[in-house]
Amino acid sequence: MRAKIAIAVALALVLALPFIVRGLAGGRPALAQLAGESGTPGDDDTLIIITPHVEQIELEFEAAFVRWHRRHHQRSVAIDWRHAGGTAEIVRQLEAQFDAAARDGRIDADGRAKPGAVGFDLFFGGGSYEHGKMKGVRKGPGGKPEYRMGQPAGFTKERLDAWFGQNKIGSQTLYDPEQYWIGTALSGFGLMYNKDVLARRGLPEPKTFADLCDPRYFNMLALADPRHSGSVTTTYESILNKEGWDGGWRILKEMCANTRYFANAGTRPPVDVSAGEAAAGLAIDFYGRGQAQFTVRPGEDPSSARVGYVDPAGAVYIDADPASILNGAPHAELARRFIEFCLTDEAQSLWQMPARDGARGAGNPIGEDGEPMGPRRHELRRMPVRRAMYEKYGRVFVDKANPFELASDLPNRGWRGALPAIMSAMGVDSVDDLKTAWRELDKCREAAKQGRISESVVAAMQADFAAWPMHRMKPGAQPAELLLSEANFKAIYADADKFKDSAHAKRTQIAYTEFFKAQYRKVAAAGREALP
Numbered sequence: 310m311r312a313k314i315a316i317a318v319a320l321a322l323v324l325a326l327p328f329i330v331r332g333l334a335g336g337r338p339a340l341a342q343l344a345g346e347s348g349t350p351g352d353d354d355t356l357i358i359i360t361p362h363v364e365q366i367e368l369e370f371e372a373a374f375v376r377w378h379r380r381h382h383q384r385s386v387a388i389d390w391r392h393a394g395g396t397a398e399i400v401r402q403l404e405a406q407f408d409a410a411a412r413d414g415r416i417d418a419d420g421r422a423k424p425g426a427v428g429f430d431l432f433f434g435g436g437s438y439e440h441g442k443m444k445g446v447r448k449g450p451g452g453k454p455e456y457r458m459g460q461p462a463g464f465t466k467e468r469l470d471a472w473f474g475q476n477k478i479g480s481q482t483l484y485d486p487e488q489y490w491i492g493t494a495l496s497g498f499g500l501m502y503n504k505d506v507l508a509r510r511g512l513p514e515p516k517t518f519a520d521l522c523d524p525r526y527f528n529m530l531a532l533a534d535p536r537h538s539g540s541v542t543t544t545y546e547s548i549l550n551k552e553g554w555d556g557g558w559r560i561l562k563e564m565c566a567n568t569r570y571f572a573n574a575g576t577r578p579p580v581d582v583s584a585g586e587a588a589a590g591l592a593i594d595f596y597g598r599g600q601a602q603f604t605v606r607p608g609e610d611p612s613s614a615r616v617g618y619v620d621p622a623g624a625v626y627i628d629a630d631p632a633s634i635l636n637g638a639p640h641a642e643l644a645r646r647f648i649e650f651c652l653t654d655e656a657q658s659l660w661q662m663p664a665r666d667g668a669r670g671a672g673n674p675i676g677e678d679g680e681p682m683g684p685r686r687h688e689l690r691r692m693p694v695r696r697a698m699y700e701k702y703g704r705v706f707v708d709k710a711n712p713f714e715l716a717s718d719l720p721n722r723g724w725r726g727a728l729p730a731i732m733s734a735m736g737v738d739s740v741d742d743l744k745t746a747w748r749e750l751d752k753c754r755e756a757a758k759q760g761r762i763s764e765s766v767v768a769a770m771q772a773d774f775a776a777w778p779m780h781r782m783k784p785g786a787q788p789a790e791l792l793l794s795e796a797n798f799k800a801i802y803a804d805a806d807k808f809k810d811s812a813h814a815k816r817t818q819i820a821y822t823e824f825f826k827a828q829y830r831k832v833a834a835a836g837r838e839a840l841p
Contacts, residue, residue: 350387356643359391359399361539362434363576365687369659370651372685377650380678386643395574396435396539397729400442403427403635407458410637411449420456422637430638431647432459436628437481437490438546438725439539443633444489459633460641462488462648472652474696478627479716480550483694485631492629493651494660495692495712497594498544499620501579501601506588517621518548521589522563524751527744530568531578531590534737535729538575544591545728547626550719554795558735559775565736566747583616592618595690598708602690620715627716629694657698658682660691661706673705724798730808731793734821739829746829749836750774762839774832778824780804783813793821 443459597618662683
């Protein structure tokens with residue numbers, strides 16, 4: 310009997326351990342301490358946020374919002390954070406829940422969702438492309454009313470001008486003109502690398518995305534699957550925008566050939582690069598700089614970090630990291646207040662000022678509440694979205710870069726919608742054949758330099774390696790096929806139902822993947838024949 314009791318107690322402890330650890334590591338009790346609050350707000354004062362953000366951001370922003378809301382609205386509030394993976398997964402979950410709400414009659418004839426139709430108030434974090442889907446009109450299934458997943462925030466133009474000034478950074482905007490999304494921070498996209506691993510391989514530190522195409526990086530790049538990570542898809546898009554169709558896709562394909570894996574989230578590659586599990590990878594700026602910071606011992610020069618991060622020259626793509634109020638938000642006014650808070654100096658300082666608990670935070674400016682500004686414990690290393698923050702407080706920011714000065718005015722070529730489908734066909738879903746072909750091609754290029762095989766053999770292999778498939782149009786369309794190319798992209802993108810989940814889109818995806826696999830096998834066979 311005692312043995313059974315002991316087993317039951319042990320099992321209960323195991324089941325409770327995650328909750329105990331969360332509390333010790335900074336869960337709700339820690340938030341209450343940070344905010345100087347006691348008690349638990351009721352459901353009417355609990356904001357429900359779905360987010361891809363990490364816990365450190367959640368901790369700092371909730372604690373500061375609770376304090377701010379108490380000062381300005383004399384009420385205690387809390388945040389119920391919800392997660393569904395990366396930004397792309399969040400959008401898919403929202404699409405599924407809104408479609409279900411439309412089928413069940415929880416969206417009115419005018420497109421308004423009933424309060425609580427999807428159970429979330431706010432979508433916080435991710436890129437402007439994904440948040441733009443909150444504005445897009447969706448057709449209700451089965452003839453149901455059309456609707457949008459988001460709703461305008463409703464701030465005055467004067468308020469927006471006071472916060473943002475000109476609504477522009479590089480080629481991007483800081484908020485949607487109709488306010489379906491509002492930028493709260495900025496994200497840059499670059500590459501990070503492990504200096505120790507590069508030194509062992511005799512490789513120089515990379516400066517451009519094209520540097521990662523060097524065959525010496527074979528099996529040592531850390532990349533994320535664009536079907537799951539919206540942030541990394543933005544990085545891939547920036548390569549296409551800068552390099553164009555031929556040059557951009559060549560770089561992406563050759564990077565895929567050098568990768569170790571395709572992660573399901575953009576957070577994994579920076580961690581693996583830092584740990585030496587990969588030589589280099591793509592990263593959002595704050596992940597790259599954060600990992601570099603973590604590898605510096607206390608008191609050491611930051612340049613001694615074993616991890617480096619670089620914004621490739623001429624390709625610094627800066628994007629807003631927004632918040633969107635959801636259609637039918639059960640606490641829409643509280644969501645609007647959260648966005649208002651996010652654009653105060655108090656909240657903007659959380660992104661870039663040193664932690665107040667550390668020595669560097671001793672000189673942080675004093676805020677409106679009489680307390681030092683900045684995060685309490687976690688240095689978030691994000692870029693504020695408001696220009697004024699760099700003018701007023703840039704001298705105390707952890708990172709001295711000003712994104713408004715760095716951002717490149719790259720053209721938006723409009724290829725992002727098909728990027729996950731094309732890249733998965735040419736790289737993710739055909740990676741084994743791609744890597745085999747890449748190795749054979751590299752060996753033959755070296756042999757041609759030494760005069761052991763003809764340059765014409767290598768040229769033919771490279772042409773097969775770079776070939777594009779024919780796109781099979783829908784039955785009855787003329788012409789029946791089009792080459793997948795820059796010139797034909799718009800017609801193909803429309804024909805493929807924008808690569809959504811339709812029968813034609815699935816057939817297209819399979820056909821593309823089979824084509825690339827066949828081409829890679831052809832290249833590998835030619836290499837083995839040339840160098841038996």
